[in-house]
Amino acid sequence: MSFRHLLAVTRKEMNHIVRDPYTLVLVLLSPTILLLVFAYALTVDISHVPVAILDQDRTQTSQAFVQQIMAGDDLDLYGYVDSIDEIEDLLARSKVKAVVTIGPGFSDNLYALKGISLQINIDGTEPESGGYAVEHISLRATEFVDDLLADQIRAIGIDFESFDPIDLRVRAWFNPSLKPRNDLIPGLISMVLGIPAMLVALTIAHEREHGTLEQLLVTPIKRTELLVGKMIPYLLVGLVNVIFIPALARVLFKVPFNGNFVLFFILSAVFMAAILSMGIVLGVFMKTQSAALALSFLMIFFPGFFLTGIFFPIVSMPDIMRMESLFMPGTHYAIITRGVFLNGVGLEVLWPYTVFLAILAFSFTAIAAIFFKKRLA
Amino acid sequence: MQIEQPIIQVSGLSRLYKEVRAVSDLNFVVQPGDLFGLVGPDGAGKTTTLRLLAGLLSISEGEASVAGMDLKSESEGVKSRIGYMAQEFSLYAELSVVENLRFFADIYDVPVGEMDQRMERLLGFANLLGFKDRRADKLSGGMQKKLALACCLIHEPKILLLDEPTTGVDPISRREFWNILNQLHLAGTTILVSTPYMDEADRCSKIGLMYQGEMIMHASPREIRQQIDGEIVILLTDNWKKAREIVSNFPGVQEVQTYGEALHIIVDDADKRIKQFERNLKKANITHQGLRSAPARMEEAFISLMHKMEERDVV
Numbered sequence: 001m002s003f004r005h006l007l008a009v010t011r012k013e014m015n016h017i018v019r020d021p022y023t024l025v026l027v028l029l030s031p032t033i034l035l036l037v038f039a040y041a042l043t044v045d046i047s048h049v050p051v052a053i054l055d056q057d058r059t060q061t062s063q064a065f066v067q068q069i070m071a072g073d074d075l076d077l078y079g080y081v082d083s084i085d086e087i088e089d090l091l092a093r094s095k096v097k098a099v100v101t102i103g104p105g106f107s108d109n110l111y112a113l114k115g116i117s118l119q120i121n122i123d124g125t126e127p128e129s130g131g132y133a134v135e136h137i138s139l140r141a142t143e144f145v146d147d148l149l150a151d152q153i154r155a156i157g158i159d160f161e162s163f164d165p166i167d168l169r170v171r172a173w174f175n176p177s178l179k180p181r182n183d184l185i186p187g188l189i190s191m192v193l194g195i196p197a198m199l200v201a202l203t204i205a206h207e208r209e210h211g212t213l214e215q216l217l218v219t220p221i222k223r224t225e226l227l228v229g230k231m232i233p234y235l236l237v238g239l240v241n242v243i244f245i246p247a248l249a250r251v252l253f254k255v256p257f258n259g260n261f262v263l264f265f266i267l268s269a270v271f272m273a274a275i276l277s278m279g280i281v282l283g284v285f286m287k288t289q290s291a292a293l294a295l296s297f298l299m300i301f302f303p304g305f306f307l308t309g310i311f312f313p314i315v316s317m318p319d320i321m322r323m324e325s326l327f328m329p330g331t332h333y334a335i336i337t338r339g340v341f342l343n344g345v346g347l348e349v350l351w352p353y354t355v356f357l358a359i360l361a362f363s364f365t366a367i368a369a370i371f372f373k374k375r376l377a
Numbered sequence: 378m379q380i381e382q383p384i385i386q387v388s389g390l391s392r393l394y395k396e397v398r399a400v401s402d403l404n405f406v407v408q409p410g411d412l413f414g415l416v417g418p419d420g421a422g423k424t425t426t427l428r429l430l431a432g433l434l435s436i437s438e439g440e441a442s443v444a445g446m447d448l449k450s451e452s453e454g455v456k457s458r459i460g461y462m463a464q465e466f467s468l469y470a471e472l473s474v475v476e477n478l479r480f481f482a483d484i485y486d487v488p489v490g491e492m493d494q495r496m497e498r499l500l501g502f503a504n505l506l507g508f509k510d511r512r513a514d515k516l517s518g519g520m521q522k523k524l525a526l527a528c529c530l531i532h533e534p535k536i537l538l539l540d541e542p543t544t545g546v547d548p549i550s551r552r553e554f555w556n557i558l559n560q561l562h563l564a565g566t567t568i569l570v571s572t573p574y575m576d577e578a579d580r581c582s583k584i585g586l587m588y589q590g591e592m593i594m595h596a597s598p599r600e601i602r603q604q605i606d607g608e609i610v611i612l613l614t615d616n617w618k619k620a621r622e623i624v625s626n627f628p629g630v631q632e633v634q635t636y637g638e639a640l641h642i643i644v645d646d647a648d649k650r651i652k653q654f655e656r657n658l659k660k661a662n663i664t665h666q667g668l669r670s671a672p673a674r675m676e677e678a679f680i681s682l683m684h685k686m687e688e689r690d691v692v
Contacts, residue, residue, distance in 0.1 A: 008483035019471045215467035218431045219484045220457040376433045
């Protein structure tokens with residue numbers, strides 16, 4: 001492989017990216033924009049969560065309690081319900097995100113210093129809102145008990161700090177495993193960094209459509225020089241994203257970054273090499289840009305949703321899909337990003353995934369080089 | 378004197394696209410220093426022939442060698458020895474003139490020390506010195522062609538394959554382009570150029586006439602003109618449709634070709650037939666603005682040959 005040829009292709013391709021404002025914006029900003037859209041859609045700032053009350057106590061105390069938990073903008077009182085059937089109906093039709101059931105002995109138990117017991121049913125399909133309601137209610141309930149009973153408790157000599165008066169029973173319907181979003185954003189990063197790979201898939205078809213491929217094929221350039229030379233600029237702009245996307249995740253979404261950034265950067269470069277070489281394979285096989293675009297959506301972007309374990313755990317997939325997800329660079333990179341961001345682990349844990357990514361990068365490039373013919377037809 | 382080996386040798390060369398024969402059983406040689414014109418209408422197989430010789434298409438049948446290298450086994454070796462210019466503009470639109478040249482200089486491994494000097498010389502040669510930093514897509518059609526030529530000359534190839542380099546270019550740029558080709562020809566470069574224009578064919582030292590995938594003749598321009606077995610009479614008249622009917626049925630008339638309002642009539646004896654035409658046109662009340670004999674041109678010879686081929690196909 002001639003370094004001069006490689007550099008010539010890289011420089012040319014870089015000029016193409018930098019001089020076409022659309023390409024530049026696509027490569028530099030779309031991963032960020034996509035991350036923002038996905039992440040905000042999934043972790044919006046929550047307020048005015050509609051909540052219904054089933055009050056079986058019907059005392060002044062329970063009335064006061066409802067007023068206390070509904071104060072402010074966080075929750076909106078949708079109304080009172082009379083039966084458990086109604087609860088299910090309201091949740092199923094998404095009229096409310098949570099229903100608080102105040103049991104019959106609410107005020108009696110409270111004044112007997114037995115604490116209070118509440119049941120909260122939430123809509124598990126939107127765990128964000130439901131979870132928020134639960135958190136909010138438990139906080140307000142503690143305040144309520146404090147205000148009402150603090151003096152009394154101290155008077156009888158119980159250590160107030162160790163007194164835990166609230167017994168919340170939360171039932172999430174429709175999606176019992178509430179996933180925290182911290183876990184989602186590192187996964188999303190592995191998906192949005194696939195964008196440069198979609199663009200690199202287009203470049204060969206672009207040259208074919210504009211006739212420049214013909215002039216290139218007639219030169220003594222080697223196939224690997226051409227293909228690798230095309231990937232390098234996209235690797236570089238991809239790595240720009242690798243720098244500011246974690247920063248964004250940290251600042252905007254408060255996702256902790258517990259690992260080593262230099263390690264993360266290097267592993268991200270390995271991932272980029274793997275996903276870009278996958279893009280190059282698609283580019284070699286597709287003759288037109290539109291076909292290359294459609295296929296790269298199918299092969300790079302969508303699998304990011306389904307096969308990489310971002311949204312659906314890989315262990316729950318049928319075997320054949322698990323096999324397929326092994327060949328998706330995003331699968332391994334999602335594990336790496338989570339590991340570095342959340343668990344703060346290093347190569348001692350992540351090396352198998354890194355090695356696999358390197359193997360994928362090498363194999364995809366080899367496949368592309370084998371099937372890319374230096375002929376027109 | 379030692380007889381030189383042909384620099385391009387083609388025997389029985391065919392290329393099939395599925396069932397269709399784009400070119401069929403081509404046989405010709407190009408000698409070093411030839412300016413060889415591939416002439417023929419659209420779809421005759423000129424582009425396919427050039428792409429085969431450039432190693433861009435695989436050979437279906439037959440043999441071909443360029444610069445002594447067999448295209449079947451050494452097509453990558455051929456590539457560094459030729460300059461090839463595609464019919465359509467095939468440089469990088471978003472790169473400047475100099476950047477395009479530099480790119481190809483790098484790819485062809487032009488020695489770094491010589492690069493600037495060569496680029497300067499080629500840009501001067503192509504009259505592009507004033508446009509060094511202009512983006513390729515902002516050049517005129519003629520300038521784009523000259524830049525493309527400069528790019529395929531950067532490694533100083535001995536052989537040039539040019540696919541309709543002047544199609545879609547204004548007449549002045551066309552002439553300029555051909556003057557450049559003549560200079561290269563004089564400097565000893567072997568040039569294989571395809572063209573649909575007969576006036577350009579006349580500027581070549583050898584011509585291969587292509588028609589429907591076959592090379593129906595290859596010879597010097599003079600030999601091709603001599604294919605016309607007879608003399609040419611040119612008749613200029615407003616009423617050329619009627620006149621055509623009258624002269625077509627004359628004894629001794631082989632063929633009538635129409636060029637605008639002029640009829641080019643191929644006859645056995647020009648002087649004798651001109652007198653007869655004169656009489657008969659007068660009888661039919663057709664006035665004319667000129668009736669004279671003329672030397673046969675490439676165009677008439679080529680059309681005449683094509684007519685014969687068409688008749689052959691019909692039979």
